[in-house]
Amino acid sequence: MAKLSSILDNDFYKFTMQYAVVKLFPKAQARYRFINRGKHKFPEGFAERLRESIADMASLRLSKEEKFFFASKCSYIDPTYFDFLQGYRYDPEEVHIEQVGADLTVTIEGFWYRTILWEVPIMSLICELYYEMSDDVRVDDETVCQIVRDKMAKYDKLNITIADFGTRRRHSYAVHDLVIDTLKSNPSKTFIGTSNVHFAMKYQTTPIGTHAHEWFMFHAAKYGYKMANLLGLEHWSDVYRGDLGIALSDTYTTEVFFKQFDKKLTKLFDGVRHDSGDAIEFARLTIAHYESKGINPRSKTIIFSDGLDYEKVAKIVAFCEGKIGYSFGIGTDFTNDVGLTRMNIVLKMEEAKPEDGDWTPVIKLSDEPNKHTGKAEEIKIAKEVLNIKD
Known part of the structure; x- marks a missing residue:
């Protein structure tokens, strides 16, 4: 069971x-x-x-x-x-x-x-x-580990940082465990942590994350759609006082988010997370938003986390390099790449x-x-x- x-x-x-x-x-x-x-x-x-x-x-x-x-x-x-x-x-x-x-x-x-x-x-x-x-039947344990090692060999060449975001749609606990073990043993500094607190403890790495869509969805129920992003971020900053400063941007589309992401919040939060839509277009919008507020985009970070694989990551790096900070949260492509149909x-x-x-x-x-x-x-x-x- x-x-x-x-x-x-x-x-x-x-x-x-x-x-x-x-x-x-x-x-x-x-x-x-x-x-x-x-x-x-x-x-x-x-x-x-x-x-x-x-x-x-x-x-x-x-x-x-x-x-x-x-x-x-x-x-x-x-x-x-x-x-x-x-x-x-x-x-x-x-x-x-x-x-x-x-x-x-x-x-x-x-x-x-x-x-x-x-x-x-x-x-x-x-x-x-x-x-x-x-x-x-999935591939065997050694193959699971080799798949991860092969991916990391390519990611290492991009000079980026990556976290595991794969708990929700993992193949199984056993596969997730193999993946984190392999990531942690990677000799480079590419792997920086996991969203899973249990595995962060087991492998003595950093638990990573901030908030999810439901935070803003609740704020819409309580305060209305026009105030959801603004008050959601205000309340988050009231609780965390500058820590956990990556803002999720697409609960009510990125365009609406940036209209409500005022200068105070834009300065206060360390960056934003991309979770849907075209990643390059999102990066363009984000850079333009920071520039419109008089903020150097290179002082901020985008966390990309939408269905990533190596090809997507490489394209994002090619566009963002030298323009804005970036990091990546990779989920299913790490924890459910075992030769079977991935669940959606x-x-x-x-x-x-x-x-x-x-x-x-x-x-x-x-x-x-x-x-x-x-x-x-x-x-x-x-x-x-x-x-x-x-």
Whole structure:
């Protein structure tokens, strides 16, 4: 049975957002829904196996060693949060799973500060179980490691930095472990860390991340679309006071983001993260934005993280070199390059209920229209409010 062995087997940005939610929005509630972008067909009995794996998560707890490691890496987070996390337990009753034929439904509901941790581990469990229950066989362990070594030999020549962002759609825990072990043993300084806090601890590297789309999606539910980016970043800076300064730019399209990314925030944040749409066009827009604010783009950084492989990375480096700082978060191409079809799934916030508010549908307007999430009528409303043309 696919199972998690550590509560830290999750992406760093989930914990950093949880800390901010506990501080600012402790009474907010959220609903999430699984989206099967790849139209994968799930085998008979899949839902039952997934329920068993999720039920097993109720026993996970933060150990003293994990608490010490996590706190030592995050001096900007209050000690009270790590005490809170030590007492946190997953509640499987917050997760509802149904299967009709080959179609899978997964929904999550509860207080946002609690449910925020479910997304990444559930996605990783769905992937691992899907491959477990398939007759297809992945390449052997040595081949997995050699694939990573071959990629890093090419990346090293680009003189760049790379982090692993591959937890959500990894083939399995075992493959992820092999990948991080291989990356960490790479003799160059190309590999700088991982989004997975458990593996950061296991391999004594840096946990990397800031916030995700749901941070801004909630702010839209509470404050409206026109204020979502601005107040989302203001609140983030209120909590972290200059740390964790990479801003996610594409929750409501990059064009809208830069209109709301005022000079104060542009100076305060270290850079931005690209997660959808054409990477070169995004770099052009970003450079132009910094120049329009009188800021040298070379003092800022773009973190590229959208479906990267070597060819995409090489093109980005060729364009950005000498113009702006850059680094890369590589996910599925590291953790699910094992000779099988890679899964294309997401699990996104669907509705939010701010304190003293009503349940409100939330959406994401990616720079890539195929990545939009949310109800069509709400997407239409958001486009009208934000003056986004199709």
